Amino acid sequence: MKRTWPLALGLALSLSALAAGLVMGTTPYLGWHLAARWTARVGFPIFLTTYLASSLVRLSPAPWSRSLARQRRWWGLGFAASHTVHLLALIMALRLDPAPRPLASLIPGGIAYLFILAMALTSNDAAMRALGRNWKRLHATGIHVIWLIFTLAYAKRIPVPETRQVGLVMTILALAALLARVLAHRRRGAQAFA
Ligand code: HEM
Numbered sequence: 001m002k003r004t005w006p007l008a009l010g011l012a013l014s015l016s017a018l019a020a021g022l023v024m025g026t027t028p029y030l031g032w033h034l035a036a037r038w039t040a041r042v043g044f045p046i047f048l049t050t051y052l053a054s055s056l057v058r059l060s061p062a063p064w065s066r067s068l069a070r071q072r073r074w075w076g077l078g079f080a081a082s083h084t085v086h087l088l089a090l091i092m093a094l095r096l097d098p099a100p101r102p103l104a105s106l107i108p109g110g111i112a113y114l115f116i117l118a119m120a121l122t123s124n125d126a127a128m129r130a131l132g133r134n135w136k137r138l139h140a141t142g143i144h145v146i147w148l149i150f151t152l153a154y155a156k157r158i159p160v161p162e163t164r165q166v167g168l169v170m171t172i173l174a175l176a177a178l179l180a181r182v183l184a185h186r187r188r189g190a191q192a193f194a
Contacts, residue, residue: 003074006046010078013042014085021089029096035089043082044150044170048177050075051143055184073123080120087113112149115142150174 017038025031053072057065068075094101119142121127128135151174157167 003071006049006071006074006078007081008078010043010046010075010080010082011085013046014039014082017042018085018089029093029098032089032092032096036086036093039082039086039089040153041166043079043086044173046075046079046082047146047150048173050079051147051177052180055181058184058187059180076123077120080116080123083113083116108149108152112146115145118142147174147178 018035021033021035021038022031025034049068050072053068053075057069059065115138119139122131122135122138131138151171154167154170154174157163158171160167
């Protein structure tokens with residue numbers, strides 16, 4: 001199978017989520033709003049796969065985890081593609097929103113989008129060579145900024161009764177993923193001194 005399939009998966013899932021939102025929404029605004037929600041929801045597992053790819057191979061070395069680690073660039077690009085569809089849906093939802101949001105509330109998400117763009121544009125061998133150590137800095141910072149925005153977006157749903165369940169499940173998944181990264185990092189440290 002082609003190594004690029006996670007990119008096609010990200011695009012296919014997010015476009016399906018967008019179409020489902022538009023079909024289920026009873027008004028154009030509700031349709032785009034649902035599309036924004038569901039494109040983010042399908043993007044989250046793709047993000048988690050990217051976030052965990054290198055850690056899983058350290059925590060559980062096996063052919064499947066090595067193959068995942070080799071493909072992590074394509075999982076990252078799959079996430080960037082799916083979140084570009086989220087961007088399209090949220091722009092439409094914001095345009096149709098009867099109560100416009102204050103500009104300041106868009107800053108954290110906007111910063112995450114700048115990282116997504118920078119990471120997608122530098123996900124190639126030429127950029128890795130050109131940026132050297134800064135490539136790792138950019139990608140390590142970016143992936144944690146995106147993790148933070150996901151975690152905050154879901155954690156703030158926990159106090160609201162209608163979204164409590166999804167908020168709780170996704171926040172726990174995000175925290176578990178962070179824990180896995182910390183454990184993998186510590187294992188790497190222990191191996192370095194072994
Ligand atoms: C300025 C940028 C952004 C805006 C204006 C925005 C807007 C929206 C809107 C309108 C929704 C639907 C809200 C609802 O269901 O009530 C949504 C959902 C969501 N967005 Fe975004 N978004 C932005 C960036 C991001 C980024 C960068 C991430 C992640 C890194 C993200 C993650 C989420 C999540 C997790 C949900 C909830 C999905 C669910 O209910 O499962 N958003 N966003």
